Amino acid sequence: WLTLTIEDDDRVGIEAEPSEGSVLEGETFSYTLRLASQPSAPVEVVAEVTAGERCTVSGAQRVTPATWEAGASFTVTTTDDAIYSGDASCTVRHTVSGTGSGYAELAAEALPTVTLAVLERQLPDLLAEPEALEVLEGATGRYTLRLAMVPLAPLTVAVTSEEAICSPVPASITLDNTNWESGVQVEVQTLLTVPEQPGRTCTLEHQPRQGEANWPAVTVTLLETARRRCC
Numbered sequence: 201w202l203t204l205t206i207e208d209d210d211r212v213g214i215e216a217e218p219s220e221g222s223v224l225e226g227e228t229f230s231y232t233l234r235l236a237s238q239p240s241a242p243v244e245v246v247a248e249v250t251a252g253e254r255c256t257v258s259g260a261q262r263v264t265p266a267t268w269e270a271g272a273s274f275t276v277t278t279t280d281d282a283i284y285s286g287d288a289s290c291t292v293r294h295t296v297s298g299t300g301s302g303y304a305e306l307a308a309e310a311l312p313t314v315t316l317a318v319l320e321r322q323l324p325d326l327l328a329e330p331e332a333l334e335v336l337e338g339a340t341g342r343y344t345l346r347l348a349m350v351p352l353a354p355l356t357v358a359v360t361s362e363e364a365i366c367s368p369v370p371a372s373i374t375l376d377n378t379n380w381e382s383g384v385q386v387e388v389q390t391l392l393t394v395p396e397q398p399g400r401t402c403t404l405e406h407q408p409r410q411g412e413a414n415w416p417a418v419t420v421t422l423l424e425t426a427r428r429r430c431c
């Protein structure tokens with residue numbers, strides 16, 4: 201007689217695709233939970249978020265032996281709070297139940313979580329004072345950035361110039377509830393041009409750390425130095 205031992209090598213597990221992402225507040229994000237093997241009976245999968253987070257998730261889904269390869273799809277809906285409160289995060293956790301092939305026995309730490317970055321949609325108005333500067337070539341000019349309203353979360357502003365003759369210092373600033381009204385000063389360091397190019401301009405742009413905003417730019421006009429005027 202020949203005795204054969206048949207071992208069941210089907211792995212029991214659940215994976216999330218994708219397991220992380222980012223969306224603007226007020227938008228939705230979809231993901232799918234996939235079983236690693238065919239269950240012997242229906243498996244109930246429940247998705248939940250912690251109370252107070254800025255999102256909700258569609259409820260329970262059932263995965264059957266006939267649909268296990270397609271998995272269970274979920275939709276996360278984020279909340280638009282209509283004010284500037286900064287970026288947030290949302291974590292979706294899962295539980296399972298049923299009698300199919302050991303899936304109900306999966307420990308909580310063996311179940312996937314889905315992490316979503318919720319990006320701020322509303323940005324307060326940024327004020328640049330002044331919006332135009334005249335600076336001697338090789339000298340330094342200054343202007344101030346401030347907000348029109350108090351932010352509920354710190355706001356980082358990147359300051360850039362496409363022209364090498366102007367360099368902003370610092371390259372980014374942070375405005376919060378302590379300095380939004382007084383603002384933060386930005387220095388503009390300029391270079392001597394060779395040959396001389398009086399009247400040449402450069403533009404300093406301002407953008408949030410993520411996304412885009414219709415914020416004012418600052419125009420810098422370079423003036424000829426006294427040395428060049430006299431020699």
